[in-house]
Amino acid sequence: MKAKELRQKYLEFFESKGHTIIPSASLIPENDPTVLFTTAGMHPLVPYLMGEKHPGGTRLVDAQKAIRTTDIEEVGDTTHHTFFEMMGNWSLGDYFKKESLEWSWEFLTSLEWLGLDPKRLAVSVFEGDEVAPFDEEAYRIWKEIFEKHGIPEARIAKLDKKANWWGPAGETGPCGPDSEIFYWVGPEDEIPQSFNDDNDLWVEVWNNVFMEFNKTENGSFEKLTQQNVDTGLGLERVTAVMQGLDDNYKTELWINLITKIEELSGKKYGQSEEITKALRVVADHIKASTFIIGDDKGVTPSNTDQGYIVRRLIRRAIRFGKQLGITKDLWLKEIALIVIEDYKDVYPELERNKDFILGQLDKEEIQFSKTLEKGLKELEKGTDPFVLFTTYGFPIEMTQELAEEKGIKIDAEDFKNKMKEHQEKSRTAAAGKFASGLADHSEETTRLHTAAHLLLSALQKVLGPEVIQKGSNITAERLRFDFAWEEKLSDEQKAEVERLVNEAIEQKIPVDCKEMPIEEAKAQGASGIFGDKYGDRVKVYKIGDFSHELCSGPHVENTGDLGRFKITKEQSSSAGVRRIKAVLEK
Ligand code: SER
Numbered sequence: 066m067k068a069k070e071l072r073q074k075y076l077e078f079f080e081s082k083g084h085t086i087i088p089s090a091s092l093i094p095e096n097d098p099t100v101l102f103t104t105a106g107m108h109p110l111v112p113y114l115m116g117e118k119h120p121g122g123t124r125l126v127d128a129q130k131a132i133r134t135t136d137i138e139e140v141g142d143t144t145h146h147t148f149f150e151m152m153g154n155w156s157l158g159d160y161f162k163k164e165s166l167e168w169s170w171e172f173l174t175s176l177e178w179l180g181l182d183p184k185r186l187a188v189s190v191f192e193g194d195e196v197a198p199f200d201e202e203a204y205r206i207w208k209e210i211f212e213k214h215g216i217p218e219a220r221i222a223k224l225d226k227k228a229n230w231w232g233p234a235g236e237t238g239p240c241g242p243d244s245e246i247f248y249w250v251g252p253e254d255e256i257p258q259s260f261n262d263d264n265d266l267w268v269e270v271w272n273n274v275f276m277e278f279n280k281t282e283n284g285s286f287e288k289l290t291q292q293n294v295d296t297g298l299g300l301e302r303v304t305a306v307m308q309g310l311d312d313n314y315k316t317e318l319w320i321n322l323i324t325k326i327e328e329l330s331g332k333k334y335g336q337s338e339e340i341t342k343a344l345r346v347v348a349d350h351i352k353a354s355t356f357i358i359g360d361d362k363g364v365t366p367s368n369t370d371q372g373y374i375v376r377r378l379i380r381r382a383i384r385f386g387k388q389l390g391i392t393k394d395l396w397l398k399e400i401a402l403i404v405i406e407d408y409k410d411v412y413p414e415l416e417r418n419k420d421f422i423l424g425q426l427d428k429e430e431i432q433f434s435k436t437l438e439k440g441l442k443e444l445e446k447g448t449d450p451f452v453l454f455t456t457y458g459f460p461i462e463m464t465q466e467l468a469e470e471k472g473i474k475i476d477a478e479d480f481k482n483k484m485k486e487h488q489e490k491s492r493t494a495a496a497g498k499f500a501s502g503l504a505d506h507s508e509e510t511t512r513l514h515t516a517a518h519l520l521l522s523a524l525q526k527v528l529g530p531e532v533i534q535k536g537s538n539i540t541a542e543r544l545r546f547d548f549a550w551e552e553k554l555s556d557e558q559k560a561e562v563e564r565l566v567n568e569a570i571e572q573k574i575p576v577d578c579k580e581m582p583i584e585e586a587k588a589q590g591a592s593g594i595f596g597d598k599y600g601d602r603v604k605v606y607k608i609g610d611f612s613h614e615l616c617s618g619p620h621v622e623n624t625g626d627l628g629r630f631k632i633t634k635e636q637s638s639s640a641g642v643r644r645i646k647a648v649l650e651k
Contacts, residue, residue, distance in 0.1 A: 066179070068304040068318050072128050072411065074179070075152045075298065078172050082164075084154055085121035085601070089130045089412070093362040093371060093536060100235055101371050102132035102357075106153035107234060107274070107295040112617055113157050114239040114276055114293045119617075120580050120602035123159035128152050128300065130360075130412065132353060134374055137381075140349045141342035143312040147378065148353035150300040158291030162244075165273050165294045166206045169246060173271070174214075179307065183214045185249040187260035187267060191230060191242035192223040196278070196286045199223065203244045203275070219259035228262060231274040231295070237282055239289060243274040248306055270306060271298045314345050321403050322348040329396055330389035343385040350382035351397055351426075355404040359415045359422045362536045362547075365639040366429045372639065379429045380463060397430050398423040444468060450475045451483040509541040512627050512649055515576060515608075515620045516566065517544055519630070520647065521592065522612040523565035524548060527558055533592070535642050543633070543648050550643045554635050566630040573625030574609040578618065581605060591615050 066074075076086050090109035092102055103109060106129040113119040129151045139145040156165065172178045173186065188207050193199035207221045232240030249256045251266035260267060276293040278286045301313045308316055314323060314334075323334050326347050332340045357364050357375050366376040382397065401422055409416040440453050450464045468475045517537050524532045528550060535547040554562075583603050586593075591605050593615025606616050608624060621627065628649040638644035 066304075066307040068300055068316065069411075071179075071304055071307060072150070072152065072300060075172070076126055076128065078178055079124075079126035079154045079168070082124070082154075082168060084124040084126040087121050087125050087127045089128055089150075091362050092130050092132055092357055092360045093364060095537065101374060102134070103129065104131055104133050105129075105234055106131070106151040106155075106297050107232065107239070107276070110155060110157075110295075111234065111238055112619070113155075114289070114295070115279070116158075116290045117618055118580075118604075119157055120604050122602075123157045125155040125157070126153070127155075128411070130356060132357065132374075137377070141346050143314065144302065146301060146313070146349050146353075148349070148356050152298040152300055152303075154294070154296050156292075156294035158293060161292050161294060162200075162202050162273075162275055163206055165275075165296065166203060166244060167210070169271055169273060169296065170210055173246065179303075181248060181306075183216060185253075185256060186216070187220040187222070187247045187249070188244060189222040189224045189229055189247070189260065189262070190244045192225055194226055197242050200229075200242050200244065200275075203242075203273075207244070217258050222260045222262065224262065231272065232276065233280045237280050239276045239278070239293065239295075240280050240286075241274055241276040241278050241293075243272050245269050246271040246273075250306065250311065268302065268306060270303050272296060314348065318407075319345075319348055321407055322352065322400055325400055325403050326386075326389070326391075329393060329399065330386070330391045332389050340389065343389050346385045347382050347389070347400070350378040350385075351400040352404050354378045354382070354397075354426065355401045355415065355422055356408075356412070358425050359405070359412075359418045361414050361418070363418070363421065363549075363639065363642060365425050367639065376429065379426065380433050383430060383433055384463065384466070395427050395430055397426040401426055440464075441467070441471070444471065444473055450480055509649075510539050511619050512621055513539045513544040513647075514618075515624065516627055516630055516647065516649055517546055518606060518608060518612045518614050518616070518620070519566045519569050519624065519627075520544070520546055520562070520645065521548070521614065522608075523562045523569075524550075525592075526565055527561050528554075535638075543646055546645045546647065547638050547642050548645075549641055551641055553637070554643065559632050559635055563630060563632055569608065569611045570624045570627045570630060572609070573623055574611060575623050576620045577607045578620070579605050579607070586615055589613065 080086055090103060094100060094103055094108060106127065107114065109129070119125065130148070131151050132148055134147055136145055137147060140147060173181045174183045190203040190207065191197065191200040204221060204223070208218060211218060211220065229243050229245065230240065231243045232238065246269070247260060247267040248270045249266060250268050257264070274295040276295050277289055279289050280286055301316065301318055304316045304318060305313045310316060313319065323344050326344050327333055332344065334341055334344050354375050357371065364371045364375060366372055366379060368376070379397065386396065405415045405419055405422070415422070443453060444450065444467060450468055453464045517539070521532070521534050533549050535549055537547065538545040580602055583601055586603050586605050589605070591613045603615050604617060605613065606618065606620055607613050628651045630647060631650055632645055632647045634646040636644050
């Protein structure tokens with residue numbers, strides 16, 4: 066079974082169980098300062114897990130694009146990827162453990178669907194702790210299923226919080242005990258009677274999370290107002306399982322990329338461990354970069370936030386490419402073209418943003434080769450390797466790798482200390498970011514969220530209706546708003562935008578929310594990113610005649626609640642994108 070069919074079957078199966086198919090959300094989280102990327106299927110759905118109403122109803126199913134960069138260094142083995150797709154089915158206060166686990170079982174084993182051999186399956190459930198008790202219910206459901214199929218009860222493992230608890234995605238938010246399903250990929254006559262999570266031949270294929278808790282800022286756990294289900298099935302991994310492969314990179318999700326890199330480098334997959342690893346890293350990093358740059362939010366390589374991650378991915382890909390012996394200039398885009406070709410049916414934004422993707426890859430490749438030359442000279446001259454990072458934008462890890470490679474002696478102790486200090490600083494910054502997540506529906510963020518709608522409308526009135534939003538990020542303190550525009554705003558333009566927003570605030574306009582089919586919202590001329598994360602039905606927020614926008618909320622009830630709007634900064638964010646920072650003064 067090909068990945069394409071697996072993706073389709075998953076969506077169809079849950080559609081047949083009353084779920085609404087919703088499109089993948091952006092890779093760049095909306096209004097969520099806690100993380101740089103969408104790291105799991107549940108991420109874009111946090112507001113709904115917390116109780117907001119989703120226009121698609123209470124049963125949803127999707128294939129979600131995701132990026133995890135925490136284990137960038139681990140990419141190179143058979144299973145780690147920075148970009149991956151997560152299939153998920155969702156109950157928003159609808160069904161709970163019984164339906165969820167029974168449907169997982171049916172989808173995996175029924176001959177009509179995946180038809181996996183039940184004898185090769187094992188599961189785990191949460192053993193319990195001071196927050197939540199042993200998951201007796203999940204255990205009992207599995208026991209019944211296993212008895213019916215003659216599978217030993219010892220294949221149901223009770224595991225601790227480290228293994229069987231999922232979330233929250235940031236520091237706070239929805240989370241809960243989970244139940245994982247494993248498939249034995251070893252020889253048939255060696256299937257163990259019991260499940261053992263140390264054995265790599267048991268491959269996790271699916272996770273069912275029973276999200277009924279909310280982790281709060283003080284670290285305590287509260288019951289959510291509703292019992293949710295969040296499940297995740299890793300597309301790459303299950304595709305490999307379905308094809309009887311022990312290496313995700315041998316599936317069609319990777320093979321065209323690997324073949325192209327082989328062609329460019331003259332090296333062969335499997336030739337040596339080092340070469341295989343380098344081929345995987347290059348394929349993975351360029352795929353992830355293509356998806357990040359190709360997201361409609363338009364991230365470009367830079368030295369901060371998402372831009373820094375793309376820069377790091379691209380530069381690592383170039384370095385591993387060099388190691389493989391690729392000498393051609395501007396070769397990254399040749400791989401990116403294959404990513405676009407392979408995925409454009411499922412993710413049409415890649416095709417839409419093709420020129421942008423290729424252009425950005427070329428630009429970064431050119432810039433990096435200059436940087437590399439200069440940096441190497443500096444390193445040989447004895448420049449502090451740490452300065453290379455700050456001055457030449459060398460990713461820290463690369464400076465270290467380069468120094469090692471060139472046999473250049475660096476003061477390891479000094480370097481380590483500076484690194485540590487740097488990491489501590491970025492961790493503090495990250496912790497600061499975690500302090501108020503999406504889960505934090507505090508009054509401040511809600512007010513700023515409504516202000517963002519007013520700001521977009523005001524920009525459209527002052528600059529022209531063609532202004533579109535590229536992203537936003539809200540903390541309890543401020544609003545950050547990115548929009549497509551080429552030039553710096555004049556003082557007059559800024560003042561006029563502020564005046565219009567404040568006028569709308571002074572008029573105390575009620576904020577009205579209506580649900581409607583997406584076509585109707587379009588016909589009405591509502592702004593917003595259509596076809597992105599919303600399904601067929603959408604929520605449209607209307608603020609008098611002033612603003613009319615697609616959004617998941619939450620919002621204040623009346624603009625009179627906002628206080629005084631003030632732009633604190635207006636600057637360039639990336640090519641063709643301006644960024645405004647603004648606050649609401651009480
Ligand atoms: N949130 C869970 C995970 O990412 C299940 O989707 O594994």
